[in-house]
Amino acid sequence: MEKKRPIWLLFIVTALFIVAACEKNDPSDQFCDDSLQFDIDEFVEGVISDMESQNISGYQFVVNNDGTLYHSNAFGLARHENDPNGPIDMTVNTRLNVASVSKFIGAIALMIAMEERNVSLEFNVVNYLPESWRDTIHPDFRDVDSPHYLTFKKLLRMESSIDFIGSTPRPGDMLSEADMLTSLIRPPNANRDGLYQNANFTLIRVLIGEFFFQLDENNEDYDTICTDAYFKFLEERIFKPLNINPPDTADEINDYYDSPTYAMAYQWPFNESFQDPADGSLGWLHTSDPYLNGGSGGLVLSSMDLATILAFFKNDPQERLISNTQRDKIIAGELGLFESTLDGTYGVYLSKGGTRGPDGRTANGNCCDRAVRSRIMMFPNGVEAVLLTNSNHTSLGTVLRSNFDSAWKSGCNP
Structure with a gap:
């Protein structure tokens, strides 16, 4: 007759089996969060990599996180050494014509x-x-x-x-x-x-x-x-309360274009051997008329100026820029934010871009496709981004959106 094993022995054997199995696994695998997490550093690094791998004259990039400045950098030149008074470095405080991004401010x-x-x-x-x-x-x-x-x-x-x-x-x-x-x-x-x-x-x-x-x-x-x-209203109700000091009268904007050091516009990809057949220039000394485009375009702002406006627009409980009621109406109606992505991978991406240029064409072919471009984007997780360039880079919005989407990773498989 076969002897029965004591029940307590079976419990011991089972427990030893479980312990041995657990020791073979990485303990972190048992406790990791497999939900998607946003890696803001990967977002920043991805944008920088995209912009600097594309032979660009210059750009500025600023990121806020929940209304707080998280990152800022600039690259390249505002004026190339082959242009008058060059070279001049691009910085995050270099002011550019942000063109139709002015509509958001309007x-x-x-x-x-x-x-x-x-x-x-x-x-x-x-x-x-x-x-x-x-x-x-x-x-x-x-x-x-x-x-x-x-x-x-x-x-x-x-x-x-x-x-x-x-x-x-x-x-x-x-x-x-x-x-x-x-x-x-x-x-x-x-x-x-x-x-x-x-x-x-x-x-x-x-x-x-x-x-x-x-x-x-x-x-x-x-x-x-x-x-x-109109410019007096902008100065008193938007710029001064936020402690930013761009050219904020029509005369000051015209003076900006009279300056011998303002950022020139270039082709993209950047070609330093290019010469305008009309005058031999590499960069374009663009201008803008504030008496025609006031309300719709032509404000002269830096990436830091715009990042400050975005921070106060989205995140200020004291409502120093705009009331939450009016802010929410702008967001819900995409007022001045006509290039928003309503079906983004992770929600609504509020956005507006602007272009000054590209400059004209001649019978001799394309001349010269030089421009200044700008893009603001507000993501649903509290990240806000500003990307400006003194080049005809036509995909600033794509650079921001694609790198934002790519920065979401599982906590178990980073």
């Missing part, structure tokens, strides 16, 4: 003004334009039953059907006050609804002029006075 400015005057995004724009304009504007823009009824929300989302005059519908010209009025008198154009038109945002300076300065639109210098009032 949206902030208008939303500040609207809140203080108790104006809703659903209100009719016509009622807040200069008084002598109102009766001349096409009636469809103020007819609440018309599909072309012009609200502030439509204006800030590029969903107006204003048939702005100019050479091309998209992106459209930067217009004078007189040309904006002429465009509003014309019948609406349904094909312009949803079309990116710069002049939707040049109207911001007209509206802020009415809200805060009660300007006389019949004054022969109205165009100049209107732009000057």
